[in-house]
Amino acid sequence: MLNTVYRLTAPRHFEVEFNEIDLFGEQVVVRPTHLSICNADQRYYQGKRAPEVLAKKLPMALIHEGIGEVVYDPKGEFQPGDAVVMVPNTPTESDDIVSENYLRSSKFRGSGFDGFMQDNVALDRDRIVRLPENIDKTVAAFTEIISVSVHALSRFDSIAHQRRESVGIWGDGNLGFITALLFKAMFPDTKLYVFGVNQDKLDDFSFVDETYLVREIPDDLSIDHAIECVGGDGSQKAIQQIIDFINPEGTISILGVSEYPIPVETRMILEKGLRMFGSSRSGRKDFVKTVELFEKNPEIVDYLSNIVGAVVEVNTIKDMTKAFELDIQKAFGKTIMVWKK
Numbered sequence: 001m002l003n004t005v006y007r008l009t010a011p012r013h014f015e016v017e018f019n020e021i022d023l024f025g026e027q028v029v030v031r032p033t034h035l036s037i038c039n040a041d042q043r044y045y046q047g048k049r050a051p052e053v054l055a056k057k058l059p060m061a062l063i064h065e066g067i068g069e070v071v072y073d074p075k076g077e078f079q080p081g082d083a084v085v086m087v088p089n090t091p092t093e094s095d096d097i098v099s100e101n102y103l104r105s106s107k108f109r110g111s112g113f114d115g116f117m118q119d120n121v122a123l124d125r126d127r128i129v130r131l132p133e134n135i136d137k138t139v140a141a142f143t144e145i146i147s148v149s150v151h152a153l154s155r156f157d158s159i160a161h162q163r164r165e166s167v168g169i170w171g172d173g174n175l176g177f178i179t180a181l182l183f184k185a186m187f188p189d190t191k192l193y194v195f196g197v198n199q200d201k202l203d204d205f206s207f208v209d210e211t212y213l214v215r216e217i218p219d220d221l222s223i224d225h226a227i228e229c230v231g232g233d234g235s236q237k238a239i240q241q242i243i244d245f246i247n248p249e250g251t252i253s254i255l256g257v258s259e260y261p262i263p264v265e266t267r268m269i270l271e272k273g274l275r276m277f278g279s280s281r282s283g284r285k286d287f288v289k290t291v292e293l294f295e296k297n298p299e300i301v302d303y304l305s306n307i308v309g310a311v312v313e314v315n316t317i318k319d320m321t322k323a324f325e326l327d328i329q330k331a332f333g334k335t336i337m338v339w340k341k
Ligand SMILES: NC(=O)C1=CN([C@@H]2O[C@H](COP(=O)(O)OP(=O)(O)OC[C@H]3O[C@@H](n4cnc5c(N)ncnc54)[C@H](OP(=O)(O)O)[C@@H]3O)[C@@H](O)[C@H]2O)C=CC1
Pocket: 038, 039, 040, 145, 148, 170, 171, 172, 173, 174, 175, 176, 195, 196, 197, 198, 201, 214, 229, 230, 231, 232, 234, 235, 237, 238, 254, 255, 256, 257, 258, 279, 280, 281, 282
């Protein structure tokens, strides 16, 4: 079956290309319905990655956050029209210790190979997870970034010591919002503080115990552990501030992606005996856990609908460009493409 793929061939430039989908294989064919733009997509779209990275990765279809409807399953386990979330991480081996998203051999859609900007996507059957009926699809579209938070918080639970009276999340953007919301659901007895740079964004974190502008943190405040959801140019300041305010032997969970290496005050990491760990991406089990969370706690989906930003119907390449450009201008929220291709 001939399939159309919309690849980024150069910064801000999409082109139509074609590939072949083998209908006689084992893979399930999914037609994307709702796609969501991640900061990682924007770094490719705007040409913010290093030239040698762009030269290696492009042309490539972007987008690793998305849901769709099954078109064809050779085994008949899924029926045409079934709503599913697509898992972008694609392992080629398994390991008893290392999770699928950390195996260096795994490929990731929209980073190592084509993402979901296609008319149809052929996926191994363990790369799709059935969605609950009647779920808000504009929220389900960004299940992937939610599963990243679920994954990081599960790791936090196994790494951070048990004194968890107060935890701080740095970052008042989408990842900060999602992580804060899930943190409150998973650790209801811990006081959660969110630290940001925009009062209007912080006002949306109505479900946390306190919010602070990073330039107005009281000197006597301290936290047992911290989670960094800033990334980019802000990472360095955020990590420094975390090191300043965290209690000895606390754990720092790093989630923000920085394009270039950043200096970190290792002396105080040593003196305070801190643990620092990174989390990136997620695997099938995190998606399954996330979908279970949607089913058991529908109020989480309602809260998440607050961060649905622009919803753009996409019929043409011009519409794709419009969605990415709108996403750049947004103050807050996820940009959703309703994929009519
Ligand atoms: N580890 C993973 O698998 C994943 C990582 N990410 C990464 O996480 C990072 C955040 O993503 P996302 O939330 O979508 O991006 P956003 O841009 O929505 O959020 C970052 C927020 O942090 C704010 N900020 C800037 N400086 C500071 C500071 N010093 N202290 C506190 N807050 C600050 C920004 O404000 P302002 O906009 O005003 O600068 C912005 O609101 C990105 O680097 C992204 O690539 C995302 C998904 C998954």
